[in-house]
Amino acid sequence: xxxxxxxxxxxxxxxxxxxxxxxxxxxxxxxxxxxxxxxxxxxxxxxxxxxxxxxxxxxxxxxxxxxxxxxxxxxxxxxxxxxxxxxxxxxxxxxxxxxxxxxxxxxxxxxxxxxxxxxxxxxxxxxxxxxxxxxxxxxxxxxxxxxxxxxxxxxxxxxxxxxxxxxxxxxxxxxxxxxxxxxxxxxxxxxxxxxxxxxxxxxxxxxxxxxxxxxxxxxxxxxxxxxxxxxxxxxxxxxxxxxxxxxxxxxxxxxxxxxxxxxxxxxxxxxxxxxxxxxxxxxxxx
Amino acid sequence: xxxxxxxxxxxxxxxxxxxxxxxxxxxxxxxxxxxxxxxxxxxxxxxxxxxxxxxxxxxxxxxxxxxxxxxxxxxxxxxxxxxxxxxxxxxxxxxxxxxxxxxxxxxxxxxxxxxxxxxxxxxxxxxxxxxxxxxxxxxxxxxxxxxxxxxxxxxxxxxxxxxxxxxxxxxxxxxxxxxxxxxxxxxxxxxxxxxxxxxxxxxxxxxxxxxxxxxxxxxxxxxxxxxxxxxxxxxxxxxxxxxxxxxxxxxxxxxxxxxxxxxxxxxxxxxxxxxxxxxxxxxx
Numbered sequence: 001x002x003x004x005x006x007x008x009x010x011x012x013x014x015x016x017x018x019x020x021x022x023x024x025x026x027x028x029x030x031x032x033x034x035x036x037x038x039x040x041x042x043x044x045x046x047x048x049x050x051x052x053x054x055x056x057x058x059x060x061x062x063x064x065x066x067x068x069x070x071x072x073x074x075x076x077x078x079x080x081x082x083x084x085x086x087x088x089x090x091x092x093x094x095x096x097x098x099x100x101x102x103x104x105x106x107x108x109x110x111x112x113x114x115x116x117x118x119x120x121x122x123x124x125x126x127x128x129x130x131x132x133x134x135x136x137x138x139x140x141x142x143x144x145x146x147x148x149x150x151x152x153x154x155x156x157x158x159x160x161x162x163x164x165x166x167x168x169x170x171x172x173x174x175x176x177x178x179x180x181x182x183x184x185x186x187x188x189x190x191x192x193x194x195x196x197x198x199x200x201x202x203x204x205x206x207x208x209x210x211x212x213x214x215x216x217x218x219x220x221x222x223x224x225x226x227x228x229x230x231x232x233x234x235x236x237x238x239x240x241x242x243x244x245x246x247x248x249x250x251x252x253x254x255x256x257x258x259x260x261x262x263x264x265x266x267x268x269x270x271x272x273x274x275x276x277x278x279x280x281x282x283x284x285x286x
Numbered sequence: 287x288x289x290x291x292x293x294x295x296x297x298x299x300x301x302x303x304x305x306x307x308x309x310x311x312x313x314x315x316x317x318x319x320x321x322x323x324x325x326x327x328x329x330x331x332x333x334x335x336x337x338x339x340x341x342x343x344x345x346x347x348x349x350x351x352x353x354x355x356x357x358x359x360x361x362x363x364x365x366x367x368x369x370x371x372x373x374x375x376x377x378x379x380x381x382x383x384x385x386x387x388x389x390x391x392x393x394x395x396x397x398x399x400x401x402x403x404x405x406x407x408x409x410x411x412x413x414x415x416x417x418x419x420x421x422x423x424x425x426x427x428x429x430x431x432x433x434x435x436x437x438x439x440x441x442x443x444x445x446x447x448x449x450x451x452x453x454x455x456x457x458x459x460x461x462x463x464x465x466x467x468x469x470x471x472x473x474x475x476x477x478x479x480x481x482x483x484x485x486x487x488x489x490x491x492x493x494x495x496x497x498x499x500x501x502x503x504x505x506x507x508x509x510x511x512x513x514x515x516x517x518x519x520x521x522x523x524x525x526x527x528x529x530x531x532x533x534x535x536x537x538x539x540x541x542x543x544x545x546x547x548x549x550x551x552x553x554x555x556x557x558x559x560x561x562x563x564x565x566x567x568x569x570x
Contacts (some may be wrong), residue, residue: 108523269375
């Protein structure tokens, strides 16, 4: 029995403090992404969700340059970018696409400059990789309280605006007729999204931030159109994918070709996609 | 330096051309995802020690096909996001297999336009010609279905096939431009210049020409500034693209307000004071 277990779970998995931390962090991120992701998919703002994570490279490289914790760079740039997207105008879906694109373009330009200074002035040749491919395994303990506070803030904000947000996400005309200020609700939602994306980028990296935000929610919405059950299934899918992914990444330490482990983001993204594909096939069968 | 000017010019023409339709169709996310996803192909090519251009091309087409195929039955933006993260996950895997590190990643993201070699000129030109030919071939149906997708379908234009063909255009443009200017720069040019051009020009033809002209101006200005000030080209391209768009918006707003003043039209278009949207009834 134990030999079978060892074939699936390499020895030491449940005893490693690093694994405990990774499981806890991705668990929190999965919960947050499951809830916010459902709104993001229904509102058609996947691009904004992804752009906010990409733009964190700008904030991260600026923070690196200033010598402060990257978390503050991430938070500042995310909120600024969300504000800029809102200001440029997100009234129509197509206009929103361009607004998001332009913000991303300017963000990339600044990132090119900051990363260039990071490598030339401070001699941190690894800054590019660190900022672009943040990793689950390298979260410093000091940032955990900030991450938790941000996540709690985003969830609280969502809970406060839950009903008007739901209504205006499904039909902005109906919401406006009911006296909901669609613009303000949209801006507050974008703020919650920015906070969530900033903290998931810190905790699990930019690739996984988008992967966990969109994939599980899109899959869950194929299974159920009711908001609560969609959020519950999205969270469950995100949790299952990320914990299984961590397990596989841990196991892959002895896999070819290099023998120092496959990246955890690869496993989680593939698992998220498999869950999504499964949900779509199930929905297609009726 | 002459190579940089030439290649920069070619890249800008393609970006202005393809980007015009990107902005018109609202597919900025796809224009971001295809070049970024093709990054995985480059990483894979480095790992397998094959031609980087082949890896880029294969993954750009793979990304385009993935977006088109997944987007058939789901939201386009969701399909794009899923395709992108899947490709990026693969890219992370390939990167972990190779010893290539930070400098290679940086140059693929932001390009090395100042270091373009002579033997990069020919493939770039060839792919550019292919891209222009494809756009010329698709011009009318693409324009029609971008502006009014229902009208396009009435005229018998297959929407799915056209979308795939357009995504292939983006993939082609990506393959030729990423090795010389990087993934972020091509995206900046594809969005900034056409979005600005739309504010200045009234007809599609003029907007298209203007989009190409603005893209070329941005690239050449950026190269000159980068050379003079010894800063990365990507920085200038990003900031100039943003500035071009801001000027375009300001111009459109100014012209719009002056047109309204001269026409003196009453402003009642269902604003907040309209009884229909006041929210005084139907509260429960």
